[in-house]
Amino acid sequence: xxxxxxxxxxxxxxxxxxxxxxxxxxxxxxxxxxxxxxxxxxxxxxxxxxxxxxxxxxxxxxxxxxxxxxxxxxxxxxxxxxxxxxxxxxxxxxxxxxxxxxxxxxxxxxxxxxxxxxxxxxxxxxxxxxxxxxxxxxxxxxxxxxxxxxxxxxxxxxxxxxxxxxxxxxxxxxxxxxxxxxxxxxxxxxxxxxxxxxxxxxxxxxxxxxxxxxxxxxxxxxxxxxxxxxxxxxxxxxxxxxxxxxxxxxxxxxxxxxxxxxxxxx
Amino acid sequence: xxxxxxxxxxxxxxxxxxxxxxxxxxxxxxxxxxxxxxxxxxxxxxxxxxxxxxxxxxxxxxxxxxxxxxxxxxxxxxxxxxxxxxxxxxxxxxxxxxxxxxxxxxxxxxxxxxxxxxxxxxxxxxxxxxxxxxxxxxxxxxxxxxxxxxxxxxxxxxxxxxxxxxxxxxxxxxxxxxxxxxxxxxxxxxxxxxxxxxxxxxxxxxxxxxxxxxxxxxxxxxxxxxxxxxxxxxxxxxxxxxxxxxxxxxxxxxxxxxxx
Amino acid sequence: xxxxxxxxxxxxxxxxxxxxxxxxxxxxxxxxxxxxxxxxxxxxxxxxxxxxxxxxxxxxxxxxxxxxxxxxxxxxxxxxxxxxxxxxxxxxxxxxxxxxxxxxxxxxxxxxxxxxxxxxxxxxxxxxxxxxxxxxxxxxxxxxxxxxxxxxxxxxxxxxxxxxxxxxxxxxxxxxxxxxxxxxxxxxxxxxxxxxxxxxxxxxxxxxxxxxxxxxxxxxxxxxxxxxxxxxxxxxxxxxxxxxxxxxxxxxxxxxxxxxxxxxxxxxxxxxxxxxxxxxxxxxxxxxxxxxxxxxxxxxxxxxxxxxxxxxxxxxxxx
Numbered sequence: 001x002x003x004x005x006x007x008x009x010x011x012x013x014x015x016x017x018x019x020x021x022x023x024x025x026x027x028x029x030x031x032x033x034x035x036x037x038x039x040x041x042x043x044x045x046x047x048x049x050x051x052x053x054x055x056x057x058x059x060x061x062x063x064x065x066x067x068x069x070x071x072x073x074x075x076x077x078x079x080x081x082x083x084x085x086x087x088x089x090x091x092x093x094x095x096x097x098x099x100x101x102x103x104x105x106x107x108x109x110x111x112x113x114x115x116x117x118x119x120x121x122x123x124x125x126x127x128x129x130x131x132x133x134x135x136x137x138x139x140x141x142x143x144x145x146x147x148x149x150x151x152x153x154x155x156x157x158x159x160x161x162x163x164x165x166x167x168x169x170x171x172x173x174x175x176x177x178x179x180x181x182x183x184x185x186x187x188x189x190x191x192x193x194x195x196x197x198x199x200x201x202x203x204x205x206x207x208x209x210x211x212x213x214x215x216x217x218x219x220x221x222x223x224x225x226x227x228x229x230x231x232x233x234x235x236x237x238x239x240x241x242x243x244x245x246x247x248x249x250x251x252x253x254x255x256x257x258x259x260x261x262x263x264x265x266x
Numbered sequence: 267x268x269x270x271x272x273x274x275x276x277x278x279x280x281x282x283x284x285x286x287x288x289x290x291x292x293x294x295x296x297x298x299x300x301x302x303x304x305x306x307x308x309x310x311x312x313x314x315x316x317x318x319x320x321x322x323x324x325x326x327x328x329x330x331x332x333x334x335x336x337x338x339x340x341x342x343x344x345x346x347x348x349x350x351x352x353x354x355x356x357x358x359x360x361x362x363x364x365x366x367x368x369x370x371x372x373x374x375x376x377x378x379x380x381x382x383x384x385x386x387x388x389x390x391x392x393x394x395x396x397x398x399x400x401x402x403x404x405x406x407x408x409x410x411x412x413x414x415x416x417x418x419x420x421x422x423x424x425x426x427x428x429x430x431x432x433x434x435x436x437x438x439x440x441x442x443x444x445x446x447x448x449x450x451x452x453x454x455x456x457x458x459x460x461x462x463x464x465x466x467x468x469x470x471x472x473x474x475x476x477x478x479x480x481x482x483x484x485x486x487x488x489x490x491x492x493x494x495x496x497x498x499x500x501x502x503x504x505x506x507x508x509x510x511x512x513x514x515x516x517x518x519x520x521x522x523x524x525x526x
Numbered sequence: 527x528x529x530x531x532x533x534x535x536x537x538x539x540x541x542x543x544x545x546x547x548x549x550x551x552x553x554x555x556x557x558x559x560x561x562x563x564x565x566x567x568x569x570x571x572x573x574x575x576x577x578x579x580x581x582x583x584x585x586x587x588x589x590x591x592x593x594x595x596x597x598x599x600x601x602x603x604x605x606x607x608x609x610x611x612x613x614x615x616x617x618x619x620x621x622x623x624x625x626x627x628x629x630x631x632x633x634x635x636x637x638x639x640x641x642x643x644x645x646x647x648x649x650x651x652x653x654x655x656x657x658x659x660x661x662x663x664x665x666x667x668x669x670x671x672x673x674x675x676x677x678x679x680x681x682x683x684x685x686x687x688x689x690x691x692x693x694x695x696x697x698x699x700x701x702x703x704x705x706x707x708x709x710x711x712x713x714x715x716x717x718x719x720x721x722x723x724x725x726x727x728x729x730x731x732x733x734x735x736x737x738x739x740x741x742x743x744x745x746x747x748x749x750x751x752x753x754x755x756x757x758x759x760x761x762x763x764x765x766x767x768x769x770x771x772x773x774x775x776x777x778x779x780x781x782x783x784x785x786x787x788x789x790x791x792x793x794x795x796x797x798x799x800x801x802x803x804x805x806x807x808x809x810x811x812x813x814x815x816x817x818x819x820x821x822x823x824x825x826x827x828x829x830x831x832x833x834x835x836x837x838x839x840x841x842x843x844x845x
Binding site for chain 3: 012
């Protein structure tokens with residue numbers, strides 16, 4: 001009974017935060033138009049670029065254009081979903097330096113409702129829907145598409161999102177622990193951007209680093225591999241275990257950060 | 267002259283005040299370079315001629331373009347909009363320093379840091395990939411086009427920055443501008459890989475003159491339209507300069523800001 | 527209500543060694559003691575002022591009591607809870623208001639932020655409406671509730687912050703420099719509001735401020751902190767009795783007194799015709815007064831205590 005009420009209340013608070021975030025967004029209509037325009041421009045350009053590359057070569061390391069496009073779309077789905085949910089993480093450092101974070105810690109709800117999920121970005125929801133449709137378009141062009149693969153694909157997309165969540169929590173924790181760096185979230189974006197294309201086209205030192213040191217392959221590539229039917233089951237298990245492990249680690253890191261929080265000003 | 271040297275030095279010191287932040291910034295630049303470079307490495311590995319480029323030529327292009335673009339595109343002019351919005355720009359306008367010269371000195375410092383570290387990053391990548399880079403050619407011609415591109419980039423950045431005089435939302439057009447430049451100016455792929463018509467249309471815009479053409483020239487890949495390209499480069503230089511000065515004059519008159 | 531025993535807070539600050547590699551991988555730290563083994567109690571319905579110079583530890587104390595910062599050692603018990611555990615039931619009974627820091631959403635009307643707090647603190651609709659109305663009435667700012675926060679002046683914004691913070695009728699209110707940066711009129715408004723609020727709702731209020739006017743107007747009891755230690759913990763009015771050994775005699779000389787013929791037996795602290803000011807040790811006060819009345823033609827004479835600000839300044843200097 002108690003837990004049900006707690007969930008209901010947290011949902012209500014989340015809903016209010018996102019409603020107000022939307023209201024704030026609409027105050028800058030031109031900004032919204034430009035922002036969405038810019039993102040779409042980048043997306044269509046990269047897709048066109050992929051097409052351009054494939055116009056000069058029939059297949060790339062055994063991948064057809066449709067298959068490479070699936071990799072590209074998978075990246076965009078996970079990346080965009082993460083930006084949709086966690087846009088507030090980009091505003092965390094200014095919140096700390098202005099002293100506003102103190103006023104968040106004092107409230108009787110989990111700070112993540114505010115600093116992780118408090119700035120849901122509806123502009124990204126629009127692009128997310130578009131990406132979903134384009135992904136389906138390419139998916140239906142695949143020669144072998146089974147229902148099980150599609151289901152597994154959705155599962156691994158969620159898994160990729162869980163990894164993204166863990167990374168964002170780590171960024172928040174580092175935002176408290178390391179006071180001299182403001183752009184940690186952009187480092188995350190740069191590192192994950194290698195997941196736009198299949199990682200096995202890269203040479204060895206790169207491939208190793210981005211599979212084991214920064215497990216982008218598990219996060220971004222694996223769902224695509226599953227959808228096009230070129231994967232092995234062990235990796236799926238590894239990916240899920242890794243995701244929850246990373247999530248647990250990020251929570252511990254966050255707890256440590258709150259203890260070490262030294263506040264600002266005063 | 268000394269004032270500007272001091273501004274230059276102070277700007278450089280600012281970078282090193284937060285060392286971890288600086289190191290991570292260069293790390294980000296290196297990662298971005300690696301992502302693009304090894305993508306092309308993989309793609310061109312199987313072909314002796316990919317859209318007119320051999321593998322060493324293509325990879326040399328990516329590295330040279332990265333070096334030159336870091337110098338040409340790197341700018342502190344983004345600060346202007348923020349300083350207009352929070353009113354700090356008054357301090358600069360009231361000091362006995364030329365406004366344009368002040369920001370030029372800051373920009374030079376930023377470009378200097380960029381090129382010094384970019385150079386190191388390029389060597390790292392070239393070493394990992396074990397490729398041999400093309401040797402620079404046509405140096406005089408290169409310098410001419412390079413300086414032209416540098417100034418066009420500077421004035422274009424100024425124009426975007428001055429939007430801060432009219433709106434608090436100048437981040438939006440700057441966002442679009444940055445995306446356009448990062449995608450289309452040539453550090454993603456050599457512009458002459460585009461289908462012929464698209465390439466020719468691109469040559470009518472100022473974008474290829476920023477650093478793509480200078481890079482082509484230094485790599486020794488001069489085409490038949492050199493004279494036309496030189497004229498277009500100069501044309502865009504004049505246009506961007508006039509627009510920047512015009513907007514500056516108008517902006518100064520309609521300027522207002524909020525206190526906090 | 528509040529019991530603090532042996533509270534200590536130390537920070538580790540990293541020493542810059544001016545060497546890039548060492549600064550990242552082989553950091554050296556030095557300990558900074560912000561609070562040094564302090565203890566105090568605060569009862570229900572008290573209004574206590576924390577005074578101290580910058581960096582003394584006042585704000586650190588407030589932030590530890592409210593659960594924001596983690597104490598290095600010591601026992602803190604507030605309403606039966608340990609603050610840092612941030613038990614929601616504890617958090618629902620406290621409020622933290624800091625001058626020049628916003629909890630309100632910048633681009634939207636304050637009423638939107640109020641609704642958010644209503645949900646967060648689980649206040650039912652009837653009570654919510656009543657609380658907002660009551661607070662807005664005392665602060666006289668009902669019209670501003672629906673204007674975007676960014677369009678309000680600093681003083682008006684502070685009023686909105688107070689409503690947002692007190693909406694849930696907290697039993698314990700922390701105020702960190704609430705009047706800083708405000709014009710005199712707004713400062714008076716806020717002080718009046720806080721006094722009224724405390725009397726009406728029987729809340730415990732802990733306040734830090736650099737403005738002695740705030741403390742004098744509101745707090746009966748003060749805790750003075752310097753260098754992380756408590757140097758005074760008692761009624762405000764007792765400071766003069768305990769710590770001031772001097773009295774101030776202000777003399778206004780008679781109009782028809784001839785300046786040139788005037789000889790002062792003793793050198794005064796301040797002399798600009800016709801005003802003279804003497805600073806006199808309490809013990810020698812009677813004889814000084816005698817001397818003045820016998821030798822100086824004055825039209826007005828007052829004996830005052832040293833301003834409390836000066837007494838406190840001296841306490842800081844000594845400690």
